[in-house]
Amino acid sequence: MKQPITTSLFSLFKVGPGPSSSHTIGPMRAGFLFFNACRGLPEDVLRQAASMRVQLFGSLSATGVGHGTDAAVLAGLLGTAPEDCPPEYLLRLARVPHEKYELDLGGKRLGVSLDDIRHDAVIHKFPYSNTLVASLLDPAGKTLFSREYYSVGGGFVTWKGAVPEAVGAPAHAYSNMNELHALVREHGLNIYEIMLDNETAITGAPRSAIIHQLNELIERMLGSVRRGLDSEGVLPGTLKVQRKARMLWQRAEELSFTDPERLLARLNACAFAAAEENAAGGVIVTAPTCGAAGVIPAIIHAMRYDLRIGDRAIREGFLAAAAVGFIAKNNASIAGAEVGCQGEIGVASAMAAAMLTDARGNRFRYTENAAEVALEHHLGITCDPVQGYVQIPCIERNAMGAVKAYNASIIATGTDPYSHRVSLDAAIAAMAETGREMSCKFKETSLGGLAVSMVEC
Ligand code: SF4
Known part of the structure; x- marks a missing residue:
């Protein structure tokens, strides 16, 4: 038997903002995960942090504007999970492209805006089409911490080196x-x-x-x-x-x-x-x-x-x-x-x-x-x-x-x-x-x- 299915019903059916699970909910989740990962960094790293940058690759870069990807990533970086997204929030963020929002990384405050979300190569060598690379940078633009996220469809997100979350074994195992x-x-x-x-x-x-x-x-x-x-x-x-x-x-x-x-x-x-x-x-x-x-x-x-x-x-x-x-x-x-x-x-x-x-x-x-x-x-x-x-x-x-x-x-x-x-x-x-x-x-x-x-x- 192939690996049995262990996905939760509530991972498949997710509540979140449209218009796209892979281009809106997934990237928003990636931004939110990066926000939380940064909050867990050692104090000496956070002290040097001056800005954030997120690069969009593949289809995210090609069609991100139409899918509201930039605003979704920004909302995630600002600490909003897709299921908690208030109505119209992404539209409000998208309306003011250069506005700087304050991001609280637990004592360290940074400014982020839609300008920090960059559209990069459409054709690339990452293992998944919808890839985002999120980076925390020092004042000289040097990377302090970076993570490669993949939005793999249906709002599911994983990242390079991710250890699969431990879940219970299904009571009735099947894969097809x-x-x-x-x-x-x-x-x-x-x-x-x-x-x-x-x-x-x-x-x-x-x-x-x-x-x-x-x-x-x-x-x-x-x-x-x-x-x-x-x-x-x-x-x-x-x-x-x-x-x-x-x-x-x-x-x-x-x-x-x-x-x-x-x-x-x-x-x-x-x-x-x-x-x-x-x-x-x-x-x-x-x-x-x-x-x-x-x-x-x-x-x-x-x-x-x-x-x-x-x-x-x-x-x-x-x-x-x-x-x-x-x-x-x-x-x-x-x-x-x-x-x-x-x-x-x-x-x-x-x-x-x-x-x-x-x-x-x-x-x-x-x-x-x-x-x-x-x-x-x-x-x-x-x-x-x-x-x-x-x-x-x-x-x-x-x-x-x-x-x-x-x-x-x-x-x-x-x-x-x-x-x-x-x-x-x-x-x-x-x-x-x-x-x-x-x-x-x-x-x-x-x-x-x-x-x-x-x-x-
Ligand atoms: S797969 Fe493409 S064409 Fe089909 S609903 Fe989604 S965005 Fe539209």
Whole structure:
């Protein structure tokens, strides 16, 4: 068996500011970690410190402006963790580019500003595309302390020389869908039971606390939909993209209850709503990333308000979605900068398809097949955000991901599950290979695809 999955549910589903998990939440976390690491330095080192510098490499350098990376790093350096980020904070920081903010390193005070965040080489030799090098400097610019951080997708961050955090061994070890299926078969457990047992074993948290936190995440996702549906106007950035969720919702509400388009129209509106909240820098839940933050909330909204599925079944389906996200992350990637948009919207759609299928009481095989169908039909999709903003094609792509998830569930549950020929593991392997072969032009650098072919009027 490959290394078993030991990721916590609450590392996969993270609360934080949009628009990008790898370019906003990850870099913010890196800045925050560097702030804390500096606070722990010996006094004699801190005494010499005069400034800080953060260099952005790879896709972070190429599309950092559109993703709000600079402001996110600055916010982290100033001691704000993504989950504590107040609404609009990053937008406020971005508005005043040269403003110096005082940073307190425990007795030693320094001034930092957006000018200290530098965009460096797009093509580089670091082991991960999204690399940041943070340095504490003396008055002559000599490095006193430096750390190389990697934003590896979904808001996860590691650094050169990091020792993996000690976590408990999972109660039910698996590394892919085939092994998860074997656990279900052998022990007669449901996916949600395996997920809850593992979460307790890995983190030590009691089941009641995990369930409480899961319920909160689901409500936060629905909150991002509601805020998006209530908002109008133009999204931040130079593209001047108009918010469309509210209008889509109003159109959907004009349809009669028996109109077959109604559910689809509401699904589109909800996916747009959460994705627009993300694009506006609002606080969302990574699912599995910020760019794909509209797919799962749209399906949850449909499950609760259109399909009238109960909260417990939704929560259990949500845990099936988590299993799919874990397996995709463990065996390929959920970062657009690593494998293109197939790893973001594709994985989100697969997770949502699994969630819906499980929540409707279907057996494991149907759930796996639904996830596979959704992912299979996102294979090869590139990440080419225009001007680096998580707006075009990202917002519409969330709606397409939600609709495909719904359809994947219909296809999977409407056919003999044993006649399905492609496993989820095979689709994930195909995604990993396709991502490896994909030119870096199509992996969140805005150097190819729609990002360069769209003519701006
Ligand atoms: S194109 Fe897809 S992967 Fe790229 S930023 Fe947009 S949503 Fe994320």
